[in-house]
Amino acid sequence: MDDGIQLTAQFLQYEIQLVESSPLRRLFATIFAIMAFVGGLFAFRQAKWWELAAAQAYAAGAIGVSFAGDLITMFLFWELMAIFSTVVVWCGGTEGARKAGIRYAIMHLVGGVLLKIGIEGVMVHTGSIEIQPIPLTNIDGWLILIGVLINAAAPPLSAWLADAYPESSPSGSVFLSAFTTKTAVLALILLFPGQQILIWIGLYMIFYGIIYALLENDMRRILAYSIVNQVGFMVCGIGIGTEMAINGASAHAFAHIIYKALLLMSAGSVLYMTGRRKCSELGGLYHSMPLTALCGIIGALAISAFPFTSGFISKSMISQSAADQHLMMVWLLLLAASAGVFLHAGIKFPWFVFFQKDSGLRPKDPPWNMRAAMVLLAAACILLGVFPEWLYRLLPYPVDYVPYTASHLVTQLQLLLFSGLAFFALLPLMRRTLTISLDFDWVYRRLILSLMNRLIRLFSCLNTALRNASSRVFSIIWTYIGRHHGPEGMLARTWPTGSVVTWVVVLLTVFLLFSIY
């Protein structure tokens, strides 16, 4: 597809640009299309037809966002994704999936509403619906940023991701991992490149992902937290905002979609074959599922940016751009984070699932289509790592970066292997427990709920108190009235005729006197 606007249409009184192309947009659309295909291959014999249909519509929404030439089109495709991704979550088919899907939908609809208000504000104030960098000078820009960041799983509203994705079906999580957060990354690159605040949001996401993944027991939730972590790297790169950083963020999104899908396929295969998802119930599967284990390990090495995998050539561009800008603190944190990624995703996931203790499970490798999809993606991880120029050619800016220097290789290997040492040395500290970790979703799943319950209880107390008080007041009034007007009351007694005549005479006299004077 050529650069520039390809297709326009009339919508209300705006001319919307349905398709606009550029190298960056093509890069994202390409990887979304690849994921739709390989994900479909992974899923098509096991998943229900409605899950496949929803997943493909979801992918279509993501590609639509990639090519959207204006904010209105972007918003429409954005909501399309929200709807169909919710359906994909529901296809998990359990009660947990149903509830998580509802929470997921509410979160994304709220994000969509904020985004829409922001877009309308921009339209009213500037009269333009073009997709271009938006300054954070007024509320419009902030609302759009918040709307996009909700989809990127930025704090504090990041809990939806680890809440919803692990509830989907084994194949559903593969689709979910690819599209929503990465379209948000694309939108951030297009709308907010170089916003300083994104650096810190990104760093927070990186460490949030690592810490929560270290605490987690559910294997797919570990991977879900590591999505937040990886998107954090991209958001940080967008915040740095140089050509190298934007290149790095885009390359990392491309590489990340591949290896994260591979990891989730590997976890999905284990779940599909064993029906178990908790690390404490798994272990020792490498022997009976060698291919799944191998692919999982390749994915784990790629996410940890091991040399000769795709993560090595993309993540290092982001930290390099931080060094080039002399952001020492950011660079050091990114370095620590790279080590942390190896810790939580690179070793923890394969170790607890495929090695660790022998759980006694002897599942086979999954059916051929699942194996084929995993092998394809594993090959892609390694090929991109060995031939980085294939990916570098697709990036939005010309690449002036050589990942494979002896110095880089040595330092990266030291960093990763010694974090591996830390993992095995501190293994006793990481014994798996049957627990989940509280997150911000506690606020809307517990705090608000309990506040509501308390409010309801308060009102019902108030209600009883008011009823009691009013009935008491009423009974006092009743007895008072009864005393005077009741059958025995003074005013209700039968009076003798004589006294009545006397009173009438008095009244008439008074009248007479009034009329005379």
Place this chain on the structure above:
Amino acid sequence: MNNRDSAQNSAKKSWLYRPENHKKLWWGFGLILAATVVVQLFVSVHGHFGFDGWFGFSAAFGFLSCALMVVFAKLLGYLLKRPDNYYDDDV
């Protein structure tokens, strides 16, 4: 690295789980670790900030930052961990 070693050794059943081999695995791992650091004698590592070119900087930094993260996560766990059926009575 342990899990890669073991993938190669998986031909022999449960080799990995025999206690007498744990020592060998640790030794192998230790040798690889030492090799990555010793190699720095022959490769000039040029840092951007000065200190990052020090001998074994990445190794020490990797180990310490990971240890810190694990301990921090452990401590945070006391605060945040709940039984995994915590939300099951959701309405």
